[in-house]
Amino acid sequence: MKLRYxxxxxxxxxxxxxxATPAPSVLSTLDAEQLLDQCGAAITWYNGxxxxxxxxxxxQAIECKSYxxxxxxxxxxxxxxxxxxxxxxxxxxxxxxVSLVQFIRVIYKYLSSxxxxxxxxxxxxxxxxxxxxxxxxxxxxxKPS
Numbered sequence: 001m002k003l004r005y006x007x008x009x010x011x012x013x014x015x016x017x018x019x020a021t022p023a024p025s026v027l028s029t030l031d032a033e034q035l036l037d038q039c040g041a042a043i044t045w046y047n048g049x050x051x052x053x054x055x056x057x058x059x060q061a062i063e064c065k066s067y068x069x070x071x072x073x074x075x076x077x078x079x080x081x082x083x084x085x086x087x088x089x090x091x092x093x094x095x096x097x098v099s100l101v102q103f104i105r106v107i108y109k110y111l112s113s114x115x116x117x118x119x120x121x122x123x124x125x126x127x128x129x130x131x132x133x134x135x136x137x138x139x140x141x142x143k144p145s
């Protein structure tokens with residue numbers, strides 16, 4: 001069971017800055033603290049507090065939404081390669097109703113609840129937050145023939 005999480009994580013980490021030295025900006029476009037700030041602005045917007053949002057925060061909210069949408073697309077692609085077709089279809093069906101706003105809320109909550117992790121790459125923490133909140137259901141495993 002854990003192997004199905006390790007392989008996607010390894011593949012995902014190829015797109016993350018894993019070394020102690022700063023990665024070129026083409027590999028890591030955002031750090032976790034920036035994502036936390038940006039998604040905080042998005043949460044304020046989604047909660048209907050539009051009077052409290054200035055133009056800079058609106059730009060941050062859009063950046064959060066764009067970043068998370070891209071990261072979720074990347075995660076879905078990885079899962080499509082690492083899970084069996086049955087597992088992947090089951091996973092997609094199980095979480096078909098999850099909206100981008102829900103993903104943003106989950107990621108913001110994870111980042112807010114784990115300040116000790118903010119030194120990690122944002123893409124890695126998006127992966128961790130999503131996999132923790134939306135694990136592969138046990139009943140999605142391949143059935144013996």
